[in-house]
Each structure stands twice: as structure tokens, then as C-alpha cells.
Amino acid sequence: MNLKGWIELDGVRLSPADVERMLKAGPEPLTRCGGEFLLTWDDCTARDAFGIMPGPVPPGVVCCGGRSVARIAPDPPSCTLEEAIITAVNLRSDExxxxxxxxxDSGLIAGLADLPCVAVGIEGSDDIIWATKAALMMELDLEVVTPTEEEVAEALARVVRVIPDPANPVEASIATTLFFVAARARELGHTRILAGQGADELFGGYARYLSSPDLAAELERDVADHERQRARDQAVATLHGTYFSMPYLDIRVVRAAQAIPSGEKVCGGVRKRPLRAVAERHIPAEIARAEKKAMQYGSGIWRTIQGLARRNGHRRVAEYLETLL
Known part of the structure; x- marks a missing residue:
């Protein structure tokens, strides 16, 4: 048996020995399990329900002998959003x-996880300034990564070769930012990176939601599209032998978030209201209420990539990416 990631049942982490004992009864007990995993044994392969862990089979499927034999559909007891987030982070915080x-998003995870943190940004960028301030407020162990322009160019050339939509400038700039997070995590001896992915789509974090004519439909579309983003992020993490772990995409959190009416998520000019309300009970209110730019902009990585494109004779970043491909 080979297990990449981790498996839980009703909020209890299972050891590899627990999983081996469970599989003696066949793949059926696995169908109730949550976690983030790619599991292989005998001629079988199983992947977690949301497909967080990359693998050769579809998300939530158990394949044996080349055919699908079971679906993985964990069904933990219902709970409040706060309980769901705390459980999701605790399950992922052993490493x-x-x-x-x-x-x-990341502040609440950091406040609950009690793990080292990694921030990435060009020297003097908004993200580095704010992350450093927030870490001091929360007394976090923070590693700051400030890549040079040359290092951004090298990282960009690597990520465009592995992400699903390499010629898309936004996708490439996000992937480049995450490249440095994954690289530093590996240097520190870690394979798991807890990240806030999914929070914007579940709770209404994007600025465009403030003027959406049909917020509920737009949120639903964006949650469905998140599988593409996960594939991008994990492809980058794999370059360093790491993976992104996503507490907000825990089944408990997803269910609790989807039970909240869309009008309560974005209202009064405030985005992610339910998440901020939970966060204020666990981290400083200034961080819980903070509005910040998307990572590729706040980190300065996007502006650096624009500069690289111009210096290489291209008016558009997309043209520059094509040359890298």
C-alpha cells in the first residue's frame, strides 16, 4: 500500500496501519473517508472526493483493475461554519x-494551525509589508521570500511548462508566486502547505461580486471552476515534491458555506462576511477585516512579469509566455 497525503473518518485521522486494516474488508469502507489523498494498493487506486491530491483517476473514485468500483462520498455530521473550519485546520496541522x-483567508488558518508561515513578495511589496505586520500582531513564525527579477524569470519559465493554461498571464503569475512558496516549504523540510484556496469562491471574496447581477449563480460557477485552479496549484507544488492542503475545501466547510445565503456573504460593500465573522473570534480584528489585493498583484510578481515581457521586446505578457513555451 502507498498513501500520499492523509485520510480521516468522521474527524479522526487514520494512520497507514489503520488504512491497511480497513482495506482488508475491500474498498467499501474507504467510500466514507475524507482527507486529501492518493491511495494505491494491489491493483487499486483511490483519490479523495474533491481531488485535492493529484492522481491518475478522477476525484472521488476507487478504481480496481482499470475500472471504477466505488465512489468516495464522506458524510460527516453537520456543524456550524466555525466548527467546520476549526476541524478542517486541526486535521491538517500536524505537519x-x-x-x-x-x-x-490565510490569517485564520495561521491563527488556528500554529505552524510556520511563508510569505512571498518582491522587496517592498504590499504583501510583504502587510504579512510582516500581521505576523508580528499574531506572534507567528514567518519566513519571508523576496525573489529577484532573475529568480522570477527562472520560476516563470518552469511553471509555464507544467500548468494547465500556460499562456494565460493571470494563471502564470499566480503559479509563479506559488512556486516560491512551495520551494521554501521544501527547503524547510515540509511537504504540506496549508493555503486559503477556495475561500473567495465559497464566501464571495472577489471584487466583481460586489456588482454581480446574480451572485448565487456566479458563486456556483466559480466553485465548479475551482478544480482547474487546484490542478494549476498542485502542478506547481509537485515541482518541489510538495502539495497544497486546502482547509476551506474540506467537506464540512463546503457544506456549511453553501448553506449560507449568497446575500449574507456579500452585503453592505463587505465581501466574505461569514468568514470574517468567524475570523474575528480567533485573530486580530484588523486582519479579519483587511481588504487586500490578489496574490499576484500584492506580491509584485505580476508587475515583475510585465517588466520582463517589455525587456524581452514584448508589449503583451501573453506574447512573452508564448516564447517561453
Whole structure:
């Protein structure tokens, strides 16, 4: 048996020995399990329900002998959003680092996880300034990574070769930022990186939601599209032998978030209201309420990539990416 990631049942982490004993009864007991895993044994392969862990089979499927034999559909007891987030972070906090920008998404995870944090940004960028301030406020162990332009160019050339949509400038700039997080996590001896992915889609974090004509439909579309983003992020993490762990995409959190009406998530000009309300009970209110730019902009990575494109004779970043491919 080979297990990449981790498996839980009703909020209890299972050891590899526990999993081996469970599989003696066949794959059926696995269908109730949560976690983030790619599991292989005999001629079988199983992958977690949301497909957080990359693998050769579809998300939530158990394949044996080349055919699908079972579906993985964990069904933990219902709980409040706060209980769901606490459980999701606790299940993932035995090892790893937190990808930290000082915003509410990563701030709440960091406040609950008690793990080292990694912040990435060009020297003097908004993210580095704010993450450093937030880490001091929260008394976090923070590693700051400030890549040079040359290092950004090298990272960009590597990520465009592995991400699903390499010619898309936004996708490439996000992937480049995450490249440095994954690299530093590996240097620190960790394979798991707790990250805030999924929070914007579940709780209404994007600025465009403030003027959305049909917020509920837009949130639903964006949650469905998140599988593409996960594939991008994990492809980058794999370059360093790491993976991104996503507490907000825990089944408990997803269910609790989807039970909240969309009008309560974005209202009065405030985005992610339910998440901020939970965060204020665990981290400083200034961090819970903070509005910040997306990682590729706040880190300065996007502006650096724009400069690289111009210096290489291209008016558009997309043209520059094509030359790298």
C-alpha cells in the first residue's frame, strides 16, 4: 500500500496501519473517508472526493483493475461554519507550513494551525509589508521570500511548462508566486502547505461580486471552476515534491458555506462576511477585516512579469509566455 497525503473518518485521522486494516474488508469502507489523498494498493487506486491530491483517476473514485468500483462520498455530521473550519485546520496541522499573506483567508488558518508561515513578495511589496505586520500582531513564525527579477524569470519559465493554461498571464503569475512558496516549504523540510484556496469562491471574496447581477449563480460557477485552479496549484507544488492542503475545501466547510445565503456573504460593500465573522473570534480584528489585493498583484510578481515581457521586446505578457513555451 502507498498513501500520499492523509485520510480521516468522521474527524479522526487514520494512520497507514489503520488504512491497511480497513482495506482488508475491500474498498467499501474507504467510500466514507475524507482527507486529501492518493491511495494505491494491489491493483487499486483511490483519490479523495474533491481531488485535492493529484492522481491518475478522477476525484472521488476507487478504481480496481482499470475500472471504477466505488465512489468516495464522506458524510460527516453537520456543524456550524466555525466548527467546520476549526476541524478542517486541526486535521491538517500536524505537519507543514501556511502560505501566508496576512489576509483573512490565510490569517485564520495561521491563527488556528500554529505552524510556520511563508510569505512571498518582491522587496517592498504590499504583501510583504502587510504579512510582516500581521505576523508580528499574531506572534507567528514567518519566513519571508523576496525573489529577484532573475529568480522570477527562472520560476516563470518552469511553471509555464507544467500548468494547465500556460499562456494565460493571470494563471502564470499566480503559479509563479506559488512556486516560491512551495520551494521554501521544501527547503524547510515540509511537504504540506496549508493555503486559503477556495475561500473567495465559497464566501464571495472577489471584487466583481460586489456588482454581480446574480451572485448565487456566479458563486456556483466559480466553485465548479475551482478544480482547474487546484490542478494549476498542485502542478506547481509537485515541482518541489510538495502539495497544497486546502482547509476551506474540506467537506464540512463546503457544506456549511453553501448553506449560507449568497446575500449574507456579500452585503453592505463587505465581501466574505461569514468568514470574517468567524475570523474575528480567533485573530486580530484588523486582519479579519483587511481588504487586500490578489496574490499576484500584492506580491509584485505580476508587475515583475510585465517588466520582463517589455525587456524581452514584448508589449503583451501573453506574447512573452508564448516564447517561453
Amino acid at each position: 507543514g507550513v501556511v502560505a501566508f499573506s496576512g489576509g483573512v
